[in-house]
Every structure is written in structure tokens, then in C-alpha cells.
Amino acid sequence: MNFNVASPETNEELFEVIAANQGRNFRFGAGCTDLLIELKKQPEKDLTVINLGYLNDPQFNSIENNDGSVRIGALVTANRITSDLTIQERLPVLYEAANQLASGQIRQVATIGGNLCTASPAGDMACALVALKAECEILSANGKVRVVPIEDFFTGVRKTDLKENEILRSVQIPVNNSGEKVHSGFIKVGVRRSMECSVVSLAYHIQITADDIITLAGIAIGSVAPTIKFASSACEYLTGKRFSEIGSSESEEFATKILEYASPISDIRASAWYREEVLFNISKSIFE
Numbered sequence: 514m515n516f517n518v519a520s521p522e523t524n525e526e527l528f529e530v531i532a533a534n535q536g537r538n539f540r541f542g543a544g545c546t547d548l549l550i551e552l553k554k555q556p557e558k559d560l561t562v563i564n565l566g567y568l569n570d571p572q573f574n575s576i577e578n579n580d581g582s583v584r585i586g587a588l589v590t591a592n593r594i595t596s597d598l599t600i601q602e603r604l605p606v607l608y609e610a611a612n613q614l615a616s617g618q619i620r621q622v623a624t625i626g627g628n629l630c631t632a633s634p635a636g637d638m639a640c641a642l643v644a645l646k647a648e649c650e651i652l653s654a655n656g657k658v659r660v661v662p663i664e665d666f667f668t669g670v671r672k673t674d675l676k677e678n679e680i681l682r683s684v685q686i687p688v689n690n691s692g693e694k695v696h697s698g699f700i701k702v703g704v705r706r707s708m709e710c711s712v713v714s715l716a717y718h719i720q721i722t723a724d725d726i727i728t729l730a731g732i733a734i735g736s737v738a739p740t741i742k743f744a745s746s747a748c749e750y751l752t753g754k755r756f757s758e759i760g761s762s763e764s765e766e767f768a769t770k771i772l773e774y775a776s777p778i779s780d781i782r783a784s785a786w787y788r789e790e791v792l793f794n795i796s797k798s799i800f801e
């Protein structure tokens with residue numbers, strides 16, 4: 514593998530290096546856990562890697578706990594996410610997804626931004642962020658910023674809405690300050706237990722009032738369609754119901770609604786039939 518590396522430290526240097534590489538072959542690298550494997554499989558000629566690892570802008574590097582939201586910089590690693598108390602308490606589905614990603618060594622360097630920008634339908638943190646209805650903050654090399662809902666950020670398998678001169682700076686996640694209970698989790702099924710991307714995944718974040726009413730539901734599914742999907746009709750089905758009254762017939766109806774969003778393929782890791790069966794069963798299981 515042979516490529517040039519540029520390591521900007523400030524936003525000005527970043528903008529300069531992006532501008533200098535327009536129309537040329539360049540890629541961003543954060544933790545490089547995806548990028549290096551991709552380049553090993555498919556080496557590219559005359560490539561410049563813009564290494565984001567030395568950027569000192571807190572907007573890329575920090576976790577901010579605001580009143581109605583949590584903002585996470587694109588360069589924050591999976592390990593930092595799992596050790597952050599705000600995320601453990603307010604966004605447990607994201608904590609669980611980050612904690613199940615790959616292995617300790619990979620989590621040490623793998624970033625949340627890399628997990629989103631690689632746009633794999635099996636992205637663990639990405640799946641949790643879709644369930645949480647996060648927004649992506651995108652910075653352009655001319656200094657302009659735009660915000661897109663996470664579902665619109667993914668445009669296909671390994672494709673995002675990012676333009677050539679744009680970079681993901683952070684994600685913003687709405688949080689609930691009402692003190693409602695949260696029933697949430699990340700269920701990941703793979704062919705083995707560790708170092709493995711999912712063959713099916715399900716992220717759920719359900720808010721419940723003190724008198725047991727579901728006020729908000731966010732459900733996302735991974736590895737069963739070209740992009741991670743938000744299961745709107747399943748979320749609508751739950752909203753307004755009494756959580757403790759969801760029995761087996763309601764959970765089956767809920768699981769059937771989730772399947773509407775799945776269009777899995779058969780590949781070397783699992784058949785489409787298997788993925789649908791597993792998705793149906795794990796969907797029901799969240800009420801058991």
C-alpha cells in the first residue's frame with residue numbers, strides 16, 4: 514500500500530488540504546479501521562489520505578451535554594462513548610451499540626464519524642443513532658455548515674449524502690428531560706460472538722410515562738436492507754399504548770410492522786429467510 518498522508522491540525526489547514534485535493538483522489542481517515550481494510554482489498558493509485566486524527570477542534574472531538582440534546586464530535590471513539598456517563602444515562606441504546614462494536618482494540622480507535630461515513634448497513638453505532646433520530650452536522654471546506662436528518666445521510670450501500678468538499682463534524686441527538694423511563698437496547702445477531710459485524714441488528718429507544726404510557730418510540734434495523742431503516746409504522750403502533758399491556762398478539766403485530774422495512778439479501782453469512790426470521794423474533798423479544 515502506498516499513499517500520501519496529510520495531517521491538518523486546525524480547521525484552516527483542513528480547509529486548505531481539502532481545497533488542494535478537489536478533483537484528485539483523496540480520502541479522509543479517522544481511526545482507519547475500515548479505510549485500511551478497504552485499501553488493502555482495493556489499492557488506489559495516487560491517493561492522499563487526509564488524516565483527521567490531529568484535528569484540535571473540540572467540535573470534532575468532544576461530547577457536549579446540552580439541555581435538550583447531546584452533541585458528539587465525529588472523532589469521538591467507541592470507547593469514549595462507552596465510558597461517558599451522560600451517554601450511559603441518557604442514551605443507553607448508543608452505549609450498548611458502541612459496547613458491542615468489534616473488540617476492545619478496535620473500539621479504542623474506531624470513531625462514531627467513521628461508523629456513519631462508511632455507511633455500512635451493519636454499522637452498530639449508526640443503527641442506534643437512527644433509532645435516536647440524530648442529525649448530522651456537515652462542514653464544507655468553505656466553512657459553511659448544513660444539518661441533515663440521519664436517515665437522509667445514508668443514500669445507499671456505503672454511500673452518503675456528503676459532497677467531495679464536505680466532512681462530517683458531529684451528530685446531535687435529541688434527549689428527553691421529562692424524567693420519563695426509557696426502555697432501550699441494542700440486539701445484535703452475528704455468526705460468532707466477537708469481532709463480527711451483525712447479520713441482523715435492532716436498536717430500540719422507548720420512553721414511558723410514570724403511568725405506563727409510551728410517549729415516544731424509536732426503532733431502527735440494520736443488515737436487512739441497503740441502508741439502516743427507521744421503522745416508522747412500528748413506532749407509531751407503539752405510541753400511546755400502555756407498555757405493560759403489550760402482550761403476545763401486540764408484539765407479533767409490532768414485529769410484522771418491522772418486517773415491512775426489511776428487504777434482506779442472502780449472502781455468505783446468512784440467507785434472506787434466516788435474517789427475516791431472526792428479525793421477527795428479536796423484535797417480539799423486546800417486550801418479554
Ligand SMILES: Cc1cc2nc3c(=O)[nH]c(=O)nc-3n(C[C@H](O)[C@H](O)[C@H](O)COP(=O)(O)OP(=O)(O)OC[C@H]3O[C@@H](n4cnc5c(N)ncnc54)[C@H](O)[C@@H]3O)c2cc1C
Nearest residue numbers: 541543544545546547548615623624627628630636637681
Ligand atoms: C475486525 C473488525 C471488526 C469490526 N467490527 C465492527 C462491528 O462489530 N460493528 C461495526 O459497526 N463496525 C465494525 N467494524 C468497522 C469499523 O471498525 C467501524 O465502522 C468504525 O466505527 C469505523 O471508524 P473509523 O474511525 O475507523 O473509520 P475510518 O476507517 O477512518 O473511516 C471510514 C470511512 O469514513 C470516512 N470518514 C471517516 N471519518 C469521516 C468524517 N468525519 N467525515 C467524512 N468522512 C469520514 C473515511 O473516509 C472512510 O471512508 C469492524 C472493523 C474491523 C476491522
